[in-house]
Amino acid sequence: MTTSANGATPPLMKPRASRLKVVLYNPQAVFFTMPLALLAIGSELDPDLYEVVIIDARLDPDAENTVLSHIDDALCLGVTVLTGAPISDALRISRAAKRARPTLPVVWGGWHPSMFARECLFEKSVDVTVSGQGEETFAEIVQRLAAGRSLAGCAGCTVRLEDGTIQENPARQLAQVDGFRAHDYGLIPVERYFQLKGKRQLDFISSQGCNFRCAFCSDPFVYGRQWVGLEPVRMALRLKELWDRYRFDDVNFQDETFFTKASRVHALADQIVESGMKITWAATMRADQGIRLPDEVWVRCKQSGLRRLLVGVESGSNEVLKRIRKDIKIEQVFETAEKMLRFGIAGHFPFIVGFPDETDAHIQASLDCAKRLRSMSVDFLTPIYYFKPYPGSALVIEAVARGFRLPETLEAWAGFDYVAGEPGPWVSPEKFELIERFKFFHELAWKRVTRSKRLLQQLARYRCDKDNYRWPVEMLFTRWLVPAQRLS
Ligand code: B12
Ligand code: SF4
Known part of the structure; x- marks a missing residue:
């Protein structure tokens, strides 16, 4: 008191x-x-x-x-x-x-x-x-x-x-996050989260909302394409206080688009370097933000501990990217990936397949881009998710107008899950099978493996090169040995 x-x-x-x-x-x-x-x-x-x-x-x-x-x-x-x-x-x-x-x-x-x-x-x-x-x-x-x-x-x-x-009641205006009290981590057992994560990694949120308009995402609907972020000096001070208290090794910024303002990120990186905190950090970045970011900011970010970026690719086809209003081109993804490679930063490049009207050629373009990215670096991961229509977006309004029925009860919404659910009506069972096989072999082809698995890896690379996923005995055997992890 x-x-x-x-x-x-x-x-x-x-x-x-x-x-x-x-x-x-x-x-x-x-x-x-x-x-x-x-x-x-x-x-x-x-x-x-x-x-x-x-x-x-x-x-x-x-x-x-x-x-x-x-x-x-x-x-x-x-x-x-x-x-x-x-x-x-x-x-x-x-x-x-x-x-x-x-x-x-x-x-x-x-x-x-x-x-x-x-x-x-x-x-x-x-x-x-x-x-x-x-x-x-x-x-x-x-x-x-x-x-x-x-x-x-x-x-x-x-x-x-x-x-x-x-x-x-009437909607409330989005307030600047700088006006709020600092998050009191004393309200949660931080050490227990470290233990369960298996690493001393702090989750931190430095902004809310997003200015972009991707047609598959809930953010434009929930935050009305607005973005508010913590001022960098204050943010660094808060992080330093938390570091003095918890001595974490890594910060995972959970922001939707951490790199919205390059000047803010630059100032934060400067502050982290000057504070003497020995940490690494990971955050989200759009491909177009990556190519706009001046090299000196990339360098400063790396010096301050930037270790991994999550760059949403969504599709390998520029036609689909336009349709889903991602407002990037696939060439920009590769340009940003090249920079990440140059500055020694790992990447997660998630894809989404199964958008309405996506053709086999569009899906193949995504799989090809995933292959190309993954082969650039063993530290570039390319997870593939299935599209699930969330309300408030152009894609869903269209889908509903064409007869797609959204769940009507909370119980039905509970079964509507990005990770665990069915792939959605826009992916045929055959395509689903192909993508699941691709995911398995693609992952095996490029991950770090022990010597005993090298032969299996060579086989997986051959399969990916030839796009041949027939008779996936290696996959069935591995899944029998290690059943897939529950994801929700
Ligand atoms: C961390 C995270 C998770 C964690 C959840 C951790 C937890 N607490 O359990 C995990 C990994 C489990 C997760 C799972 C999923 N997630 Co997630 N996740 C996030 C992420 C990156 C950060 C969430 C966060 O902490 N934000 C910071 C806080 C401060 O913001 P906030 O959550 O918006 O909270 C504010 C308001 O919403 C509100 N509020 C929130 N809760 C409450 C409660 C009360 C009582 C009140 C009054 C107000 C209030 O006040 C808060 C402060 O302003 C967000 C993206 C983002 N940046 O928000 C996506 C996000 C929330 N996830 C999303 C999705 C799609 C998923 C998944 C469906 C699968 C997936 N592929 O990611 C699953 C769904 C759950 C499942 N099946 O288990 C979507 C939202 C979809 C949706 N409609 O729910 C988001 C927005 C990402 C995106 N743009 O697509 N997620
Ligand atoms: S997908 Fe990312 S960039 Fe696009 S609207 Fe959602 S949060 Fe913003």
Whole structure:
């Protein structure tokens, strides 16, 4: 608790023991990225007034009981919800909490409720949904709940009122992230995440939103093509404070487009070098940003520890890239990849296959580009995902107009998963089989292998060269030995 200069407690501050409890829940998922969304909204609440409890189902095998043990005296339960598998767990916990305490306000926020603010409220265990950026909206919700006031008119959220009607309040303007309190990592067991990740890697978010308009992505819909980012000196100071405390080796910037402002990245790299932090870092970059980035910034980034970039390729065909409004050309991907090679930076270059109207030739162009990128460096990975139509984008509006039916219930949305789901109606079973085989042989052809696997690798390279994936006995045998990992 803070005290004033004369030692007296300022009048508005409550003793910590009588703070109001706010419980936040992160559903089950397979990766151990720190729950940055909950950190963001939890840190924005005044710590002198509110006690924030974050429960992460990925860490807590008995998360349901932990939630139940906290809700008796809680002001509300906030749940972060991504589309796909996390919805089932979010539903399970919200329902259990409501059963135990029917008057507990349950607030859903994050990407799925941002797209389906009203629809999520057809679920009786959810009372409020928050759309887009959550810090200010959640702080106001909590304040109103604490004061016993209605949420009617609270900007940025949709609520079920007492008479059962659903009211969509006005949207909230995107606020500059510099105005928010620093994320309080003390709210989560950082060491436990390090342990589960198997490395001392800190997740950090330095911006929200994105200025681009890719037709397959939820971001333009949720953030309205706006971008707000932390000022670099402040960001470096925050990182240094965290480094002094946790001594992490690596930072994974989880921003959608970290390189939106080259000057910001340049200044941050300078600050990291000057701070003396011994770290590496990874971030996202668009191919067009890579070629615009001056060489001196590349050099500075490398000096400050940049080790890996994620550059979304999506398709190897310029025709498809135009259609999905990626606003890059495939040549730019290779130009950026060349720079990465020159500056010694590893790369993830994800592709998406199965866009509506994608032809066999388009898919082949993607597979060929993946091969070319992968052969450039053993540190260039080219994961291939299947297109899943998320609402709010041109592609989905078109698909729906042509008869594609989006899921209608939360349970159905829970089965709608980028990673684990079916490849979508635009990929034939034969094509799916071919792509799955390609993925296997392509990966084996270029990865670092022990001497005993060299022969298998030579065979895989031969197959990729010839595009011959028939009779994949090596694949079937390997999968029998090591079953595929669950991804959601
Ligand atoms: C880390 C991450 C993950 C982690 C999740 C970690 C966790 N907490 O469980 C993992 C790896 C598990 C994951 C999985 C998936 N992810 Co992901 N992921 C991200 C990433 C890179 C960062 C998320 C983050 O922490 N952001 C920082 C916080 C501060 O921002 P935020 O999440 O937007 O939160 C703000 C608001 O949304 C809101 N808010 C969020 N939660 C809540 C809760 C409450 C109560 C309130 C009031 C407000 C609120 O307030 C926050 C502060 O403003 C984002 C991209 C991005 N930069 O956001 C993609 C992103 C969220 N993922 C996406 C996708 C597609 C997926 C996957 C479907 C598969 C895939 N191929 O990546 C799966 C789905 C889940 C599954 N099947 O398990 C999409 C969103 C799709 C969607 N509609 O949900 C994104 C936007 C990437 C993209 N552009 O396509 N992901
Ligand atoms: S795919 Fe990346 S660049 Fe395109 S809109 Fe989404 S976040 Fe922005």
